[in-house]
Amino acid sequence: MKNFILIGAAGYIAPRHMKAIKATGNNLIAAYDPYDGVGIIDSHFPKAHFFTEFERFDRYIEKIKRIGTSIDYVSICSPNYLHDAHIRYGLRIGADVICEKPIVLNSWNLEALLELEQEYKNKVYTILQLRHHASIIELKNTIDNSLIDKVYNIELNYITSRGNWYFTSWKGDQEKSGGIASNIGVHFFDMLQWIFGPMKEYTVTIKTKDTNSGTLLLEKAKVNWYLSINADNLPQKIKDKGQTTFRNLSIEGKEIEFSKGFTDLHTVSYENILARKGYSLNDARNSIEIVSAIRNSIPTN
Numbered sequence: 485m486k487n488f489i490l491i492g493a494a495g496y497i498a499p500r501h502m503k504a505i506k507a508t509g510n511n512l513i514a515a516y517d518p519y520d521g522v523g524i525i526d527s528h529f530p531k532a533h534f535f536t537e538f539e540r541f542d543r544y545i546e547k548i549k550r551i552g553t554s555i556d557y558v559s560i561c562s563p564n565y566l567h568d569a570h571i572r573y574g575l576r577i578g579a580d581v582i583c584e585k586p587i588v589l590n591s592w593n594l595e596a597l598l599e600l601e602q603e604y605k606n607k608v609y610t611i612l613q614l615r616h617h618a619s620i621i622e623l624k625n626t627i628d629n630s631l632i633d634k635v636y637n638i639e640l641n642y643i644t645s646r647g648n649w650y651f652t653s654w655k656g657d658q659e660k661s662g663g664i665a666s667n668i669g670v671h672f673f674d675m676l677q678w679i680f681g682p683m684k685e686y687t688v689t690i691k692t693k694d695t696n697s698g699t700l701l702l703e704k705a706k707v708n709w710y711l712s713i714n715a716d717n718l719p720q721k722i723k724d725k726g727q728t729t730f731r732n733l734s735i736e737g738k739e740i741e742f743s744k745g746f747t748d749l750h751t752v753s754y755e756n757i758l759a760r761k762g763y764s765l766n767d768a769r770n771s772i773e774i775v776s777a778i779r780n781s782i783p784t785n
Contacts, residue, residue: 487557560583581606585670589776612771637735642712643729670771676702
C-alpha cells in the first residue's frame with residue numbers, strides 16, 4: 485500500500501483521483517484545498533486529514549515524515565497555473581508526482597521540471613486518459629498498421645456548455661487556465677498527436693473567450709478543430725434533446741465513437757503509473773506545444 489497526499493481536493497477532477505487511489509489499494513493520508521467543500525472525501529478516505537491552508541498542510545506533511553511515515557505520491561488537481569509549483573513541491577518532499585493535464589502551461593516549464601526530476605531522483609507523471617480508451621487504442625493500431633501512406637482528413641468538434649460562473653473562476657482567466665484550448669482541448673490534441681504524429685503547422689481562425697477553432701497539420705493528418713463552451717454553438721439536434729455537450733470526431737467522414745468508456749480511465753492511468761509505466765513529462769510535450777502555440781497566436785479571420 486502506497487501513501488498519497490492530494491492537492492486540489494475540491495476540484496472537479498479530484499474525485500476521480502480519490503477513486504483511483506482507493507481502487508488501486510492505496511491510502512490517502514492528507515488533502516489540501518483553500519475551499520472546504522470536500523465532503524466527497526468521506527466516500528473514499530474519511531480518515532484523511534484535510535487542510536485549507538497550505539502552510540498547515542505542509543507542516544503536517546513534514547511532521548509525519550519526521551516520525552517515519554513515507555509520502556510515496558503527490559496527486560495534483562489544482563488550477564492549471566499552479567501545477568508547476570505543486571509539482572516542484574512534490575519533488576522536494578521526496579515523492580513521485582501525478583499531475584492532471586495540462587501538466588504545465590508552457591513547454592519551457594518542462595525543461596526545469598526534467599532537471600528537478602534528476603536532482604530529486606523522483607518521477608513526474610501526467611494523466612493522459614484518452615490514450616487508455618479502447619476505441620482510441622484501436623484507432624491508433626489501425627493507423628500504425630496501415631500500409632497506406634496518406635494524410636487523413638479529420639474533423640474535431642467539442643462543445644461543452646459552461647455558465648457565467650466560468651468567467652469569474654480561474655478557468656475563465658487565460659493567464660491561469662491557458663485558455664479554451666488548454667482547458668478543454670489539451671487531451672484531444674494529445675490523443676491526435678499520439679496517433680497521427682507531431683504538429684507541423686497550425687492556424688487559428690476563431691479565438692474568443694468562449695470559442696477557439698482552427699486547423700492543425702500533423703505528420704499524418706489535417707485536423708479541422710472547433711472548441712467551445714458557449715451553449716448557443718450546440719447543434720440544434722443536441723439542443724432539442726436537452727443535452728449540453730456535443731463531442732464529434734470523424735476521420736475521412738467516418739465518425740469515431742468514444743463518448744462512452746471514460747468512467748475508469750483515471751484508475752487505469754493509476755494502475756500504469758504504479759507499475760512504473762505511466763506517461764512522463766516528455767510524453768506531454770507535444771500537446772503542451774500545440775496548446776501554447778494556439779494561446780499565443782493571432783487569429784487569421
